[in-house]
Amino acid sequence: MANVQEEWLEKAISDGHIDYVEYNNFANPINIGVGGFGKVFKYEWKDCELTVALKCLKVDTNINEKIIKGFIDEVFICL
Numbered sequence: 001m002a003n004v005q006e007e008w009l010e011k012a013i014s015d016g017h018i019d020y021v022e023y024n025n026f027a028n029p030i031n032i033g034v035g036g037f038g039k040v041f042k043y044e045w046k047d048c049e050l051t052v053a054l055k056c057l058k059v060d061t062n063i064n065e066k067i068i069k070g071f072i073d074e075v076f077i078c079l
């Protein structure tokens with residue numbers, strides 16, 4: 001993952017804007033789509049017994065702040 005993505009995610013988690021959940025809490029992935037930021041999978045969230053959609057932010061070394069801002073805006077629309 002590019003540094004700018006890592007830095008933004010770590011700050012958003014430490015500031016309490018995003019909840020962090022360990023990846024191994026999710027099981028049985030099924031690919032359900034592809035968007036501008038990467039693939040989307042259906043997963044079972046084991047502890048909560050919920051079915052959820054996880055969007056995977058693709059690794060892109062050409063990523064820039066405009067792209068990151070677009071992703072952040074989309075995350076906040078979903079909250």
Ligand SMILES: Nc1ncnc2c1ncn2[C@@H]1O[C@H](COP(=O)(O)OP(=O)(O)OP(=O)(O)O)[C@@H](O)[C@H]1O
Pocket residue numbers: 032033034035036037038039040053055074
């Ligand atoms: N919560 C969800 N439930 C079911 N399918 C979903 C869900 N979220 C995304 N998808 C599927 O994944 C595809 C891609 O979704 P995503 O939101 O990443 O892309 P987008 O909105 O089309 O584009 P962008 O990432 O540029 O905003 C959707 O077209 C849909 O088929």
